[in-house]
C-alpha cells in the first residue's frame with residue numbers, strides 16, 4: 238500500500254508531497270517548505286512514518302526548502318539533482334537513478350528547462366509523477382532565470398513526461414489557481430503552452446513573452462536553497478517552546494502530555510474550559526485550575542496572568558484545543574493543550590481534586 242499526501246504552502250502556492258511505503262513506514266517528502274517543517278514533521282510522526290529522504294525537484298527561487306530542517310529533525314537524507322550546484326546534500330541524482338523508500342521507489346528523470354537542475358520523480362508503477370516546476374496543470378514553470386530555457390523545457394516535457402502512460406497522474410510543485418493534479422493524457426491534449434500541435438518554436442515564443450516579475454523572495458531563497466535550506470545561523474530559527482516538553486500536532490496545536498504537565502504543574506497556570514457543573518462533576522479537576530468555560534474565554538482572557546505559560550484543559554482535549562487558539566488570538570504566547578484532557582489525566586493516574594473515584 239502507498240501512503241500519499243499532498244500538502245500546500247499558501248504564501249508560495251507550493252505543493253509538498255509525502256509518499257510512504259505502508260508496509261515498512263519508510264517515507265520520502267518532495268519539496269518541503271521551510272515554514273511548514275513543523276507541520277510536515279507532525280504528520281510524519283502521527284502517521285508513524287520514518288523519513289528516508291527529503292527530495293528536491295529543483296533549487297527553488299520563491300521559497301526556502303525545509304530539507305535541512307527535516308534532516309536535523311528526522312535524520313533523513315537530502316537528495317537533489319547533480320546539476321543543481323547545491324551543497325550539503327547526501328545524494329546527487331542523475332537520470333534513471335532510483336530513490337528507494339521501503340519496498341517502493343521513485344525513478345529520476347532529468348527535466349531541465351525551468352532550471353538546469355530540474356528533476357521529475359516517477360513512482361515505480363508509473364501511476365504518478367512529480368513534475369516540479371517543469372509541467373504544471375495546463376501550464377509550465379517559467380524559463381527566464383536559473384539556466385532556464387524554453388527549448389530545453391519543451392524537449393523535457395515531450396521526451397520525459399509525455400512518454401509516460403496516458404493515465405499517469407502528474408503532480409506539480411505549484412499551482413496558482415488551486416488546481417491539484419492532472420494526467421499525461423490531459424496535458425498532451427489540453428496544455429495551452431505545449432500540448433496538442435504546439436511546436437517548440439511556438440512554445441519558445443510564448444515563454445519569451447510571459448513578462449513575469451521575479452519571485453519576491455528570490456534573493457533570499459536561491460542562496461539558502463543552494464545550501465539545501467541550511468540557515469546562516471542556527472539560533473532561534475525554529476526552536477520549539479522551551480517551557481515544557483511540547484508536541485506540535487498536524488492539527489496545528491501545541492500539546493502537553495499528562496506526565497509533562499505533572500512536572501510543570503507548579504510553574505504554569507491551568508485553565509479549565511469546561512462548564513461549571515463538569516468542573517465539580519465526577520471527573521474532578523486539577524488542583525489550582527482556574528475555571529473559565531470555553532464560551533466565555535474570549536471575553537474573560539484578561540483574567541489570566543501573562544507571567545506564566547497556560548495549559549488548557551477540558552474533558553477530552555478538544556474544547557481546550559480551541560481554547561489555545563483563542564488565547565493565541567488574545568496575545569498569549571506560551572499556551573498548550575492537555576492532550577486527552579481530564580479523561581487521560583485520570584487514566585494515567587494523576588491526582589484530581591473533587592470528583593468520584
Ligand SMILES: N[C@@H](CCC(=O)N[C@@H](CS)C(=O)NCC(=O)O)C(=O)O
Nearest residue numbers: 298299370377378379451452453454
Ligand atoms: N509571484 C510569485 C512568483 C512565483 C514564480 O515566479 N514561480 C515560478 C516557479 S518558482 C513559476 O514558474 N511561475 C510560473 C507562473 O507564475 O506562471 C512570487 O513572488 O513568488
Ligand SMILES: [Fe+2]
Nearest residue numbers: 296297298370
Ligand atoms: Fe521553481
